[in-house]
Amino acid sequence: xxxxxxxxxxxxxxxxxxxxxxxxxxxxxxxxxxxxxxxxxxxxxxxxxxxxxxxxxxxxxxxxxxxxxxxxxxxxxxxxxxxxxxxxxxxxxxxxxxxxxxxxxxxxxxxx
Amino acid sequence: xxxxxxxxxxxxxxxxxxxxxxxxxxxxxxxxxxxxxxxxxxxxxxxxxxxxxxxxxxxxxxxxxxxxxxxxxxxxxxxxxxxxxxxxxxxxxxxxxxxxxxxxxxxxxxxx
Numbered sequence: 509x510x511x512x513x514x515x516x517x518x519x520x521x522x523x524x525x526x527x528x529x530x531x532x533x534x535x536x537x538x539x540x541x542x543x544x545x546x547x548x549x550x551x552x553x554x555x556x557x558x559x560x561x562x563x564x565x566x567x568x569x570x571x572x573x574x575x576x577x578x579x580x581x582x583x584x585x586x587x588x589x590x591x592x593x594x595x596x597x598x599x600x601x602x603x604x605x606x607x608x609x610x611x612x613x614x615x616x617x618x619x620x
Numbered sequence: 621x622x623x624x625x626x627x628x629x630x631x632x633x634x635x636x637x638x639x640x641x642x643x644x645x646x647x648x649x650x651x652x653x654x655x656x657x658x659x660x661x662x663x664x665x666x667x668x669x670x671x672x673x674x675x676x677x678x679x680x681x682x683x684x685x686x687x688x689x690x691x692x693x694x695x696x697x698x699x700x701x702x703x704x705x706x707x708x709x710x711x712x713x714x715x716x717x718x719x720x721x722x723x724x725x726x727x728x729x730x731x732x
Contacts, residue, residue: 540719551624551710551723552664597664601719606652606671607679608721612663 510535512600514611521588522619529583529614531598536579538600542608543572543583546595555583555596588618623647624724626711632730639684639698641727643711646692653694654712654721655686664710670694706731 513532521527531541539560544552558565558572558581565572569586585592595615599608623646633639645651655667666679668686676686683702687695694711711724 542720544723549726549728551712551726554720554722557720603719606669606714607666610664 510609512598512609512611514598514614516614517612518615518617520617520619523589525588525618527585527588527592527616527618529596529598529616530580531582531600531611532578532580533600533609534579535600535602535609537602537604538609539603540601541572541574541581542599543570544597544599546597546613552597585616588616590618590620593617624711624713624722626709626724626727628727629725630728630730632732633701635703635731636700639696639701639705639729641696641709641729643694643696643724644692645694645711645713648715649691651692651713651715652721653688655694655696656710656712656723658708658710658726660707668696701731703731705729 515530519527542557543555545555546552556567556570556572558574560576563574571584574581593616595613597613598611601608625644627642652671654669656664657667658664668676668678670676670688673688673691684698706729709727712721714721
């Protein structure tokens with residue numbers, strides 16, 4: 509019940525495409541859902557985060573879609589660029605704990 | 621500044637040797653601090669977290685330990701390293717009581 513399932517494991521898109529990464533959770537106590545971007549050899553960097561009271565949030569080219577009833581959330585990258593090639597992690601936490609549950613990561617490659 | 625410092629950046633140690641990794645943070649006092657390990661090409665495994673000086677919670681029983689001797693200092697230690705301790709060690713913090721975790725640059729540990 510504490511797992512966050514992330515898919516796909518890897519993804520290749522052409523420049524300008526819209527890669528979509530999906531995450532699903534079971535614990536209905538989760539109320540905070542961040543996404544992180546990680547380049548090789550670097551620490552993860554926060555991209556965008558959402559709470560269950562909204563269904564969508566946009567920051568620049570990054571959009572989170574959230575479906576509370578399905579317990580799923582997704583990251584969309586608009587007009588993807590080769591510089592977006594990285595590993596993306598979703599996570600979930602509840603405000604009653606101090607811990608994140610991370611997904612297993614998606615390795616994205618954007619072809620020039 | 622809300623910078624997170626980790627050192628060393630890279631470490632190669634023989635099996636059975638001791639370990640000490642240090643994380644220091646700047647900025648807001650009383651942050652929550654976290655140690656994660658990331659195996660090559662894998663996700664993030666929470667090892668320890670701390671909500672205050674001397675307060676350590678362990679997530680995974682193993683030969684590692686953590687200490688928080690000062691508000692903005694978090695140390696990861698081992699008395700005897702195993703081959704399986706190799707990985708990328710990441711320190712993370714929250715700002716005060718906030719939920720968002722921010723990651724440091726990481727320490728790459730290779731145990732031979």
